[in-house]
Amino acid sequence: MALKKGLGKGLSALISGSEEEYEGAFKEEEKKENNGSSVEIQLSLIDPNVNQPRKVFDEMAMSELVNSIRIHGVISPIILVRTGERYMIIAGERRYRASKKAGLRTIPAIIRDYTPQQVKEISLIENLQREDLNPIETANAIKQLMDEYNYTQEEVADRIGKSRPAIANTLRLLALSQPVIELIEKGKLSAGHARCLVVVEDPEAQYALAKNGVDNKVTVRDFEKMVKNYLSPKPPKKPVEQSLELKDLVSRMQRTFATKVTALGNDNKGRIYIDYYSRDDLDRIVEIVETVQKAQAQARMEQENED
Numbered sequence: 001m002a003l004k005k006g007l008g009k010g011l012s013a014l015i016s017g018s019e020e021e022y023e024g025a026f027k028e029e030e031k032k033e034n035n036g037s038s039v040e041i042q043l044s045l046i047d048p049n050v051n052q053p054r055k056v057f058d059e060m061a062m063s064e065l066v067n068s069i070r071i072h073g074v075i076s077p078i079i080l081v082r083t084g085e086r087y088m089i090i091a092g093e094r095r096y097r098a099s100k101k102a103g104l105r106t107i108p109a110i111i112r113d114y115t116p117q118q119v120k121e122i123s124l125i126e127n128l129q130r131e132d133l134n135p136i137e138t139a140n141a142i143k144q145l146m147d148e149y150n151y152t153q154e155e156v157a158d159r160i161g162k163s164r165p166a167i168a169n170t171l172r173l174l175a176l177s178q179p180v181i182e183l184i185e186k187g188k189l190s191a192g193h194a195r196c197l198v199v200v201e202d203p204e205a206q207y208a209l210a211k212n213g214v215d216n217k218v219t220v221r222d223f224e225k226m227v228k229n230y231l232s233p234k235p236p237k238k239p240v241e242q243s244l245e246l247k248d249l250v251s252r253m254q255r256t257f258a259t260k261v262t263a264l265g266n267d268n269k270g271r272i273y274i275d276y277y278s279r280d281d282l283d284r285i286v287e288i289v290e291t292v293q294k295a296q297a298q299a300r301m302e303q304e305n306e307d
Helices: 002-034 059-072 091-103 116-129 137-147 152-161 164-175 179-186 191-199 205-214 218-233 244-257 279-306
Strands: 039-042 078-083 086-093 106-112 261-263 272-276
Touching: 002 191, 039 279, 078 152, 086 137, 091 106, 091 164, 116 137, 116 152, 137 152, 137 164, 152 164, 164 191, 164 272, 179 205, 191 205, 191 218, 205 218, 218 261, 244 261, 244 272, 244 279, 261 279
Parallel strands: 078 106
Antiparallel strands: 039 106, 078 086, 261 272
16 A cells, blocks of 8 residues: 555646646746747647738748758747637748747747737748738738728738838739639749739730730730730721732732832822841842942932933
8 A cells, every 4th residue: 555655646746747847937937038038839739820920831941941940940939929828820921830840949029019919010021021921911911900800901011111102912813703813823924023913804805815824924014005005905007008019019029039028008108128138138138238229329320320
């Protein structure tokens, strides 16, 4: 019985000691928090922010961060807020995820005392400053702030340090069709290209046009012209009627220069293009022009002698 009693006491002491050690560590962290300094927090006590604006984390960039943390550790502390006896991430979820993958048990953190409204604003601002959000994530986060706290576009612009037109342009992206939104989220279609599509109401037309701008195949300016042409197509130009004499002239020039000759316009106004495809073509054209010039000069001299 004595042996059983001793075992029970030892087990009780072990459990009691663990609880006291945990509570002591928690109180020690509280003291450090009051100084605003960085403290080591167990990863098991940290929860991600369910309202984190950033939803997509690049796997390649994450792997690079994991390797860096394994070698150098976490250099910049994450920002947390208390939620009872646990913590929630305000800024630094990428570092938190990478630390877990790297096998760390703790992470340096700074504990702040923020309201739920401040948490959302700071999470959005931190991501915007680091340019970690894709345009759709930014738009959704801004809309959430406006819906939950009744912010106007001007107010949310002041809160996150953006201009009101920038806020308006970002929110317009949410009006696009889902397939186009997915292209933006994947980084295939830039926000500049996407904003041009907001005026196109037909979802199928939106997507068809978007595919022309994927991976910056055309500039934003050219893409905007493409959208305008879709909305207001220009009637096809009627071909200019050319006289038989002009067509005959083009035919004779082609035989003379031995290359392609094109006439645009009519007998009264237009242009004639002479193509060349090699240096030999160009030399031949120059030789013909010089021959004509010599003939003209000879004719002028003969005319002067007659006078």
